[in-house]
Amino acid sequence: MTVQIVGLWLAALASLVCSTVPPGGVNDHHVVIAPQSPVVEIGTNFSATCVLVDASGATADDLYWMSAETVVPAEFYTRLNASAINVTIAVTGETPQWLMCRCRRRMPALAAADGWKFVHGILIQKGYPPEKPTNLSCMAVQADGGVISPVLTCTWDPGTRQNMEIITNYTLFARFTHGEIRKNRIEGNNSGQVAFSIFPHHFEVDVWVEAVNQLGRVESEHLEADADRFVKTKPPPDVRVLSERRFPTSLLVNWTQPIAREYVRLVYQIRFCRNGSPVWSNVPPADTAKDIQSFRLQYLQPDALYDAQVRCKHATNGYGYWSAWSANATARTPEEKPTSKPDLWRTVAQSDASRKRRVKIICKDPVLSNGKIRSFDFWVRNTTETIAVNGSDSGDDRKIVTLHQFDLPDREAVYVEVVARNSVGKSPKAALVIPKLADELPPVEGLMWFTDAGRLWVEWRPPNLTAAGRAPPRYDVTEYVVEWVSVSKSQIDWQRELRNATRAAIRGNLEKFQRYNISVYPLYGRWAGAPSTIAAFLQQEVPLEGPSVRLHGRPAYDEALLEWNEIPEKKKRGFITGYTVYYSAGGEVHGIPVSADTHSHLLRPLSSNTKYVAWIGASTARGSVNGTGHTFSTLKYATGQIEGIVVAVCFCVIFVIVLIMSLCVYKKDFIKKNFWPKIPNPGNSSLSTWSPDFPTKADTPGESSLADVSVVEVDAFDVKPAFEDDKVSLPLKRDKYLSEEHSSGIGGSSCMSSPRQSVSDSDEGGDLADTTASTVQYSSVVASSGYKGQMPSCAVPLPAQPQQPVFARSESTQPLLESEEKPDALGHEGGRKCRRRLSGDAHVADPTDASEAVLLQFWPSEEGPQHFAQTDDHRGPDRRLCSYMPQLGGYRPQ
Numbered sequence: 001m002t003v004q005i006v007g008l009w010l011a012a013l014a015s016l017v018c019s020t021v022p023p024g025g026v027n028d029h030h031v032v033i034a035p036q037s038p039v040v041e042i043g044t045n046f047s048a049t050c051v052l053v054d055a056s057g058a059t060a061d062d063l064y065w066m067s068a069e070t071v072v073p074a075e076f077y078t079r080l081n082a083s084a085i086n087v088t089i090a091v092t093g094e095t096p097q098w099l100m101c102r103c104r105r106r107m108p109a110l111a112a113a114d115g116w117k118f119v120h121g122i123l124i125q126k127g128y129p130p131e132k133p134t135n136l137s138c139m140a141v142q143a144d145g146g147v148i149s150p151v152l153t154c155t156w157d158p159g160t161r162q163n164m165e166i167i168t169n170y171t172l173f174a175r176f177t178h179g180e181i182r183k184n185r186i187e188g189n190n191s192g193q194v195a196f197s198i199f200p201h202h203f204e205v206d207v208w209v210e211a212v213n214q215l216g217r218v219e220s221e222h223l224e225a226d227a228d229r230f231v232k233t234k235p236p237p238d239v240r241v242l243s244e245r246r247f248p249t250s251l252l253v254n255w256t257q258p259i260a261r262e263y264v265r266l267v268y269q270i271r272f273c274r275n276g277s278p279v280w281s282n283v284p285p286a287d288t289a290k291d292i293q294s295f296r297l298q299y300l301q302p303d304a305l306y307d308a309q310v311r312c313k314h315a316t317n318g319y320g321y322w323s324a325w326s327a328n329a330t331a332r333t334p335e336e337k338p339t340s341k342p343d344l345w346r347t348v349a350q351s352d353a354s355r356k357r358r359v360k361i362i363c364k365d366p367v368l369s370n371g372k373i374r375s376f377d378f379w380v381r382n383t384t385e386t387i388a389v390n391g392s393d394s395g396d397d398r399k400i401v402t403l404h405q406f407d408l409p410d411r412e413a414v415y416v417e418v419v420a421r422n423s424v425g426k427s428p429k430a431a432l433v434i435p436k437l438a439d440e441l442p443p444v445e446g447l448m449w450f451t452d453a454g455r456l457w458v459e460w461r462p463p464n465l466t467a468a469g470r471a472p473p474r475y476d477v478t479e480y481v482v483e484w485v486s487v488s489k490s491q492i493d494w495q496r497e498l499r500n501a502t503r504a505a506i507r508g509n510l511e512k513f514q515r516y517n518i519s520v521y522p523l524y525g526r527w528a529g530a531p532s533t534i535a536a537f538l539q540q541e542v543p544l545e546g547p548s549v550r551l552h553g554r555p556a557y558d559e560a561l562l563e564w565n566e567i568p569e570k571k572k573r574g575f576i577t578g579y580t581v582y583y584s585a586g587g588e589v590h591g592i593p594v595s596a597d598t599h600s601h602l603l604r605p606l607s608s609n610t611k612y613v614a615w616i617g618a619s620t621a622r623g624s625v626n627g628t629g630h631t632f633s634t635l636k637y638a639t640g641q642i643e644g645i646v647v648a649v650c651f652c653v654i655f656v657i658v659l660i661m662s663l664c665v666y667k668k669d670f671i672k673k674n675f676w677p678k679i680p681n682p683g684n685s686s687l688s689t690w691s692p693d694f695p696t697k698a699d700t701p702g703e704s705s706l707a708d709v710s711v712v713e714v715d716a717f718d719v720k721p722a723f724e725d726d727k728v729s730l731p732l733k734r735d736k737y738l739s740e741e742h743s744s745g746i747g748g749s750s751c752m753s754s755p756r757q758s759v760s761d762s763d764e765g766g767d768l769a770d771t772t773a774s775t776v777q778y779s780s781v782v783a784s785s786g787y788k789g790q791m792p793s794c795a796v797p798l799p800a801q802p803q804q805p806v807f808a809r810s811e812s813t814q815p816l817l818e819s820e821e822k823p824d825a826l827g828h829e830g831g832r833k834c835r836r837r838l839s840g841d842a843h844v845a846d847p848t849d850a851s852e853a854v855l856l857q858f859w860p861s862e863e864g865p866q867h868f869a870q871t872d873d874h875r876g877p878d879r880r881l882c883s884y885m886p887q888l889g890g891y892r893p894q
Contacts, residue, residue, distance in 0.1 A: 127166030131159030335371030337425030540574030546627025557638035574620030
């Protein structure tokens with residue numbers, strides 16, 4: 001039996017293979033796969049068979065399978081016979097894939113180019129069978145003619161499994177009782193239409209959807225209902241809202257049915273709201289679930305503008321479609337006298353030097369003003385006044401009216417009352433007490449703020465009455481007033497909270513990035529307590545601009561004082577959490593954070609003679625912004641440094657001068673000796689007195705030094721005139737003496753040879769010049785008895801003797817002094833000085849120091865021309881000037 005079944009299966013397979021062999025015969029392909037181009041459901045197993053056709057020499061053992069270029073393992077193969085092999089694979093993924101069958105052996109007779117005949121493949125298409133459509137719904141809308149359209153529009157949910165490669169087709173079927181089936185093949189996959197000849201009012205209708213693709217067929221659930229359930233009418237036309245003077249809290253709404261009752265019976269729904277409000281209020285369905293055409297709205301606010309809308313649907317409970325809402329119908333309720341008291345408040349400025357407070361009485365319209373407020377009547381300080389105002393309509397946005405302003409002393413209290421009037425009547429009375437400054441009741445505690453859901457909130461704790469010395473319940477808090485003031489615009493507003501409230505959301509129109517000062521006042525009946533105030537922002541942002549920095553004074557040597565102003569309140573846009581002082585000298589930027597209450601900073605240490613750029617960054621909770629920069633340069637020297645250097649240099653110079661002067665005083669002898677050497681007195685040199693008539697004594701010290709001196713005679717009678725006119729040259733000219741005398745071997749010019757007149761220039765001096773070997777350096781002719789007729793103070797008076805001119809010379813090598821060349825400068829007549837440095841074997845009057853400069857002074861002695869006087873001027877402080885007197889046999893002090 002089993003053999004027969006296998007045989008039948010192989011016969012069917014052979015017929016299948018033969019039917020799938022390509023045109024051209026068995027010589028076209030030697031390997032064939034069945035089935036061809038299959039469509040397979042994802043997630044199932046797929047089986048295929050590979051058959052050898054006219055391939056002598058090859059068997060099923062030579063066949064193998066490849067899926068997506070991967071060899072399928074042999075355990076998935078099933079060998080059917082010697083020429084057929086089967087494979088089973090799992091279908092996964094949604095991408096189509098190739099399944100290939102190959103033969104390892106080729107017939108020898110075939111050419112190499114025919115190798116493709118031993119390979120065959122099929123493309124497996126993957127997909128899902130169609131899902132059952134769900135949520136079928138249909139609708140027939142009202143046409144323009146007032147009747148229901150015969151076209152039924154249906155929608156359904158096709159499911160989540162969408163076939164990318166396999167297309168699913170949908171067909172919509174509709175059938176009403178005893179009628180034909182209407183169908184429509186849908187190109188889409190979730191909606192379609194089916195049309196009747198006329199809409200079947202009051203008939204049962206059966207609607208369903210069928211989905212078909214290559215992997216299967218499925219139908220949706222049948223939708224069976226009264227045809228009128230599928231009807232959607234237009235909204236009710238001519239909706240009107242009417243107000244009645246006698247009913248200030250109600251409005252009457254009227255409308256017209258959109259379709260005749262013979263076709264469809266309808267029910268209605270009404271909603272209303274204050275004009276401009278997005279929140280609608282619905283009339284309870286039980287009040288309108290009937291066939292009506294009007295309805296009265298009650299419990300409305302007097303003198304308020306309301307909008308109303310109406311819609312309708314089929315009267316079948318739980319089914320049918322609501323029409324769209326009608327257009328807005330608007331009306332205002334009639335006015336009524338105010339039913340709430342005015343919102344009375346005050347502002348109090350701080351006390352000034354006069355101990356008075358500036359009080360402003362302000363109020364807003366009553367919450368239930370029930371009409372436009374025409375005036376306010378208020379009583380304050382025994383004065384009643386009426387202020388006419390153009391009141392606002394009833395609502396949340398109420399105008400603030402200033403009633404009165406006055407100065408209130410700190411030690412006085414005031415009681416204020418106010419009522420509001422509209423066209424119908426007046427409101428209840430509102431009262432407020434402004435106590436003495438010392439009697440203010442305690443404020444709330446722990447005031448703080450935060451933002452949540454785009455709103456600004458404040459939170460507080462009740463006042464501590466026990467600590468304030470107030471005994472409850474007399475001073476119990478009855479309510480709270482939350483006040484906020486815009487800092488940049490100085491706009492004020494307030495709201496009232498219940499006595500048990502500890503937090504509140506600001507209900508005013510707050511602006512973002514604007515600072516508000518929020519105060520919470522506890523009210524003890526009519527008495528207002530002391531406020532607690534805090535600054536807050538609805539939303540913070542980075543400031544619009546940074547601070548502008550400037551220098552305070554001039555920068556110093558190593559520091560600079562920066563200062564800046566606060567950012568304007570309109571541009572802060574948040575709380576300043578701190579500043580950052582930035583500065584740079586062209587390279588690295590340095591930043592120094594400072595606190596928010598600081599508006600100056602000393603930059604130090606800085607480099608001298610350096611150019612800096614400084615700017616200030618201001619930070620909020622949302623970020624920071626930098627201000628404009630300021631460039632400055634530090635000084636090259638510190639303040640007082642130049643003066644200090646100058647003073648130090650001056651002190652040094654003064655010190656050096658004082659030191660030099662001290663050294664000069666201390667070393668005056670040394671300096672005098674080296675810079676101003678003392679010129680020897682020629683009168684102290686060793687000279688011989690010679691004359692043609694009086695030979696030189698051989699036993700005097702000066703005789704040896706004058707041995708070679710040429711003697712020139714001078715007429716004694718001509719001495720005085722010679723000294724008066726020209727003490728040297730004139731006597732020599734008259735006596736025709738030579739201007740140059742021969743020295744005793746020392747050399748030099750005589751005292752008579754001066755630049756003004758030289759003896760050698762005379763007519764008669766030529767023969768005398770040849771008789772001497774050398775000229776005497778210094779010589780003097782003394783023709784007077786003593787120096788200008790005077791005797792030295794230390795000399796012994798000598799007997800009067802005839803005066804003879806004496807010619808003397810000096811051994812000194814020094815040039816003549818100006819006073820020696822000019823006899824007129826001498827202080828005494830008949831005396832003359834010559835100076836010369838002693839050298840060689842010259843003899844001086846004081847032979848102890850031959851190197852000393854000796855001043856020799858000669859004049860004729862009273863004893864006669866053969867005598868002379870000699871002085872020796874030594875430099876020592878203990879030396880005295882002496883004169884040598886030959887007639888006295890030695891030196892005599894002068």
